Amino acid sequence: MNKLEAKNxxxxxxxxKPNTVTAFIGPSGCGKSTFLRLFNxxxxxxxxFRMNGIxxxxxxxxxxxxxxxxxxxxxxxxxxQKPNPFPKSIYENVVYGLRIQGIxxxxxxxxxVETALxxxxxxxxxxxxxxxxxxxxxxxxxxxxxxxxxLAVQPTVILMDEPASALDPISTAKIxxxxxxxxxxxxxxxxxxxxxxxxxxxxxxxxxxxxxxxEFDDTKIIFTNPKQERTLNYVTGRFG
Amino acid sequence: MRTKEKIxxxxxxxxAIITVFTTIGIIWVLLSQGIDxxxxxxxxxxxxxxxxxPLFADKHFGxxxxxxxxxxTTFIAIAVALPVGLTIAVYLNEYAPRNIRSLVKPLLEIxxxxxxxxxxxxxxxxxxxxxxxxxxxxxxxxxxxxxxxxGIMIIPLITSLSEDALYAVPKSLREASYGMGSTRLQxxxxxxxxxxxxxxxxxxxxxxxxxxxxxxxxAIAAGQQPRLTINPMVPIETxxxxxxxxxxxxxxxxxxxxxxxxxxGLALFVFTFILNNISYWIKKKFxxxxx
Numbered sequence: 312m313n314k315l316e317a318k319n320x321x322x323x324x325x326x327x328k329p330n331t332v333t334a335f336i337g338p339s340g341c342g343k344s345t346f347l348r349l350f351n352x353x354x355x356x357x358x359x360f361r362m363n364g365i366x367x368x369x370x371x372x373x374x375x376x377x378x379x380x381x382x383x384x385x386x387x388x389x390x391x392q393k394p395n396p397f398p399k400s401i402y403e404n405v406v407y408g409l410r411i412q413g414i415x416x417x418x419x420x421x422x423x424v425e426t427a428l429x430x431x432x433x434x435x436x437x438x439x440x441x442x443x444x445x446x447x448x449x450x451x452x453x454x455x456x457x458x459x460x461x462l463a464v465q466p467t468v469i470l471m472d473e474p475a476s477a478l479d480p481i482s483t484a485k486i487x488x489x490x491x492x493x494x495x496x497x498x499x500x501x502x503x504x505x506x507x508x509x510x511x512x513x514x515x516x517x518x519x520x521x522x523x524x525x526e527f528d529d530t531k532i533i534f535t536n537p538k539q540e541r542t543l544n545y546v547t548g549r550f551g
Numbered sequence: 552m553r554t555k556e557k558i559x560x561x562x563x564x565x566x567a568i569i570t571v572f573t574t575i576g577i578i579w580v581l582l583s584q585g586i587d588x589x590x591x592x593x594x595x596x597x598x599x600x601x602x603x604x605p606l607f608a609d610k611h612f613g614x615x616x617x618x619x620x621x622x623x624t625t626f627i628a629i630a631v632a633l634p635v636g637l638t639i640a641v642y643l644n645e646y647a648p649r650n651i652r653s654l655v656k657p658l659l660e661i662x663x664x665x666x667x668x669x670x671x672x673x674x675x676x677x678x679x680x681x682x683x684x685x686x687x688x689x690x691x692x693x694x695x696x697x698x699x700x701x702g703i704m705i706i707p708l709i710t711s712l713s714e715d716a717l718y719a720v721p722k723s724l725r726e727a728s729y730g731m732g733s734t735r736l737q738x739x740x741x742x743x744x745x746x747x748x749x750x751x752x753x754x755x756x757x758x759x760x761x762x763x764x765x766x767x768x769x770a771i772a773a774g775q776q777p778r779l780t781i782n783p784m785v786p787i788e789t790x791x792x793x794x795x796x797x798x799x800x801x802x803x804x805x806x807x808x809x810x811x812x813x814x815x816g817l818a819l820f821v822f823t824f825i826l827n828n829i830s831y832w833i834k835k836k837f838x839x840x841x842x
Contacts, residue, residue: 351730358649385732395723398746408731411741457727464731 327515329467332490332499334509334530337519337545343502344392346519347470350500351387352380368468385412388461392473394453396445396460401437404445404456408464423463431459432489451482458489469493471501475508487512506546510534518542581820584813591807597814603777603793605811606802612811614818616777620694620787621819624769625762627698627783628705632758635702636709637744637751643710644717645725645739663707671771674700679772688784692774695783701768705758712757716750717743749833756830760823766791790819 327333335343345354352373354360365372373383385408396404403410405424414420424441428434433455437448445456454474461469471490475483490499490512503509509516510530517527518537526533526542537543589597592612600613639659643652679696683689720743728738744751774786775796788796794812802808 353726353730356729381732381734383732384730389726389730391723391726391730393723395721395727397724397727397742407728407741411731411733411737460727460731 327498327500329498330494330496331514332494332501332512333515333517334513335500335502335517335519336504336506336509339504341519342522343517343519344472346524347472347500347502350468350470351384351389353389355380385464386466387468387470388464388466390454390458390461390469390471390474393477394450394457396448396453396456398444398446400442401445401448401456402441404460405463407460412464427459427463428456430462430493431455432485432492433459449482451478451485454478454482454486455489458486462493466497468498468500471499473502473504476504483508506534518545520545578820581813581817584810585817588807588810588814591810592814601779603788605808606797606800612814614790614815616779617788617790617793617815618818619779619781620769620773620777621763621789621791621822623694623781623783623787624698624701624765624773624789625759627695628701628762628765629755629758631699631702632705632709633755636706636754636758637713639706639710640713640717641739641744643714645735645743659707659710662703663711665704667704667765667767668771670700670704671697671768674768674772686784690774690785692772692776692786693784694773694787697769697771697773698783700772701762701765704765704768705761708761709754709758712754713747713751716747716754719750720746749836753830753834756826756833760826760830763822763826764791764819766795770795790815794819 335347337343348354349362349366350368350373354362362374365374367373368383368387371378397407399407402424405427406414406420409420409423425434425438428437433452436452437443437456445453448456454477458469458474474490475486478486487508490501493499501509501513513530515527516530516533518525518533518539518541520541526537526539528537533542534546537546597612597614599615600611601615602611602613603616604611639655643655647655674696675692678700679689679691679693682693682696683691689695724742724746725738728742733741769789770792773789773792775788775792776786777788777793778785780787793815797809797812
């Protein structure tokens with residue numbers, strides 16, 4: 312799980328193009344989430360974590376000593392598996408990222424809330440109850456709120472760790488729809504359990520197995536004509 | 552086999568019943584003696600008179616000076632214990648590597664295990680002279696020294712309960728905060744502490760409850776002069792100290808003077824009872840929130 316080869320990391324990242332959706336698929340425990348978390352250095356908090364190789368964004372090594380991890384995470388946002396809004400109001404959830412940057416101007420905050428919630432397709436549902444607790448929202452709404460909260464910081468890349476796995480089919484469809492729309496402005500990397508989902512929303516797909524990236528190619532090729540036999544076996548449902 | 556089970560069951564039930572009867576017994580003693588007292592002294596005087604001099608010729612039975620002394624030392628104790636205790640809790644939960652954590656927690660438990668009489672002498676023989684060197688005009692017995700040491704005594708309680716509350720906050724909230732580019736400090740104080748606030752409030756209320764009932768430290772270091780004041784530099788007397796003073800003194804059993812301690816005890820019981828109930832209520836609300 313923790314072992315990620317330098318070579319894989321390198322080769323792989325060079326291949327993610329801006330404004331695309333890249334999906335990571337693979338069975339549970341294959342390392343796809345751990346791999347995703349390398350991109351915004353969320354693994355740094357694991358005591359025994361170490362990494363070889365280079366991951367870079369816009370040509371800059373993100374594990375370089377001079378990189379401020381807080382700045383990096385403003386640029387590379389993350390949406391988690393379970394909706395995790397703060398126990399605060401909807402408004403405060405969205406502006407959290409701005410508040411920690413010290414932005415106090417009410418006009419900027421208000422505008423950000425509206426823009427971010429609209430981008431996350433949640434504005435119409437919550438515009439009259441921005442002061443209500445975020446915990447009162449449904450699971451699907453909470454997840455869109457978490458996406459809005461991430462968008463408010465204006466990242467360029469969004470990492471999504473199985474963002475729809477805890478949601479019902481209708482909420483899942485809304486999230487997928489949203490991912491499709493966000494593609495025009497952001498580069499999205501999504502981990503998913505659900506192969507159909509990967510097929511529906513992604514341009515590129517990487518297949519992980521046993522801590523290793525087996526294959527990475529256009530989604531269409533991965534699902535119809537993969538080069539590796541293990542990939543073929545997985546996408547056709549023969550194991551996993 | 553069945554009889555053995557029955558005996559064990561009866562034994563367990565007996566143990567549970569003993570605690571219930573002890574509580575009922577305490578309340579009964581306080582109430583019956585207290586009612587006796589209030590048949591001789593009006594409850595209005597008790598609550599409004601600003602002097603407490605039951606042991607003097609000119610008798611006044613106003614509980615306010617004792618309440619003021621109690622709250623003054625309690626306030627000082629919490630003012631010391633909350634910032635220090637919460638800081639330690641945040642440090643242990645958000646920053647400390649595992650080995651530091653496993654070193655600090657047992658040390659705090661040792662602090663909790665120090666007998667309060669030792670704390671009392673620590674206040675009187677170390678803290679008071681130190682404060683006197685900083686603040687000229689400070690009396691040998693005073694609320695400040697006793698309050699500070701009482702605060703040190705309560706630190707483990709606040710730390711341990713606050714740490715539990717912080718630990719109970721879902722890890723996903725911390726990740727969300729880090730993921731947005733927060734520093735550790737911002738995550739700790741803008742996300743974790745607010746999310747744990749009800750548990751932290753409970754720790755403070757239980758700390759207050761402990762400080763209100765604390766006896767030895769104030770008896771040794773704060774003096775025995777009932778005084779309606781908020782000046783922390785002069786001797787005062789707390790409810791608990793008064794009870795010690797009378798029950799160890801030469802007041803005749805059954806006299807009105809003697810009965811004052813039950814009235815004082817009743818007042819103390821009411822305070823801690825209310826505080827414990829508030830904390831219980833908040834704790835229940837808190838548990839609902841994350842289930």
